Amino acid sequence: MAAGRYCPRCGGPTGELPAKCGACGYETYLNPRPTGTVVLLRGDGTFLAIRRAHPPREGWWDLPGGFCEGFEHPAEAAVREAREELGVEVELGEFAGMHIGVYEFQDEQLPVLEHFWVATIKAGHIALDPAEGSEYAWLPLDDPPEMAFPSMDVVLRNPVVRRSS
Structure with a gap:
């Protein structure tokens, strides 16, 4: 079932989003899902990237981050992720930007509102979750590979990130 075809309240037909159900009047919108992501930097001009272990963009380099829970602030989501x-x-550290992006999920292109922070590791040793990534690497900020999502390519060129490295 494609998003926006049926009312989530009464099941009546609605068409594509945004939509107002003709049966019960419930309005449904396609709003971006917020995310929180970190750009982990070391003093040697490198950043930490994770090779994605699952779709979308499986096998591409990614930054640590993910979707916010219900009423979670994107900064809290970045730390949790x-x-x-x-x-x-x-x-x-500094807020490095906010971007509108696209995330493919369940055969749909969903809008996302991505939030990025410069960050450093303050405690612990990296123990990569294999469900999230197949490997990690410290990559050169001056010559990063193409990342899993275009907004990550943009944020890695952001002056806030560059001057923090």
Whole structure:
């Protein structure tokens, strides 16, 4: 079933989003899903990337991060995701940007509102979650590979990130 075809409240037909159900009047919108992501830097001009272990973009380099839970602030999500994916506690630094992106999920192109912070590891040793990544590497910020999502390519060129490295 494609998103927006049926009302989530009464099941009546609605058409594509945004939509107002003709049966019950419920309005449904396609809003971006917020994310929180860290750009972990070392003082040697490198950043930490994870090779994605699952679709979408399986096998591409990714930054540690993910979707916010219900009412979770994106900064809290960034810290939580780093802990879950890498097994480390991070300290957030400067906010490095917010971008609208696209995430493919269940054969749909979903809008995402991506939030990025410069960060450093403050406690722990990297223990990559194999469900999230097949490997990790410290890559050169001056010559990064193409990342899994275009917004990551943009944020790696951001002056906030460059001057923090």
